[in-house]
Amino acid sequence: MSEILLLGDLILDVPEPDHWLAGIAPLTRAADVVIGHLEVPYTSVTDEVPGSVAFTSLFVTSGRPREVNGLALLKFTTEVP
Numbered sequence: 321m322s323e324i325l326l327l328g329d330l331i332l333d334v335p336e337p338d339h340w341l342a343g344i345a346p347l348t349r350a351a352d353v354v355i356g357h358l359e360v361p362y363t364s365v366t367d368e369v370p371g372s373v374a375f376t377s378l379f380v381t382s383g384r385p386r387e388v389n390g391l392a393l394l395k396f397t398t399e400v401p
Contacts, residue, residue: 327356327394338390348394356396 325348334340348354 322352323350324353325351325355327354329359330356331359332388332390333360338393341390341393345393345395348396351395353397354395356391356394 327344327348332341
């Protein structure tokens with residue numbers, strides 16, 4: 321039997337995001353499939369799409385912000401097995 325974990329409303333714009341993510345990493349790394357939802361989008365796009373919901377993204381000018389680096393600890397599923 322496969323174990324599927326669904327994570328929601330992850331907000332990484334906090335001091336030491338890796339510290340908080342490390343607490344759940346053993347659970348996510350043991351699961352077969354891990355799907356998560358980032359509450360705040362991270363993007364390098366600075367143009368708002370007309371008619372879109374309020375634009376509250378954290379902008380990334382080059383590479384990934386330090387907050388997103390901690391996601392590697394969680395082993396999110398990137399391909400369907």
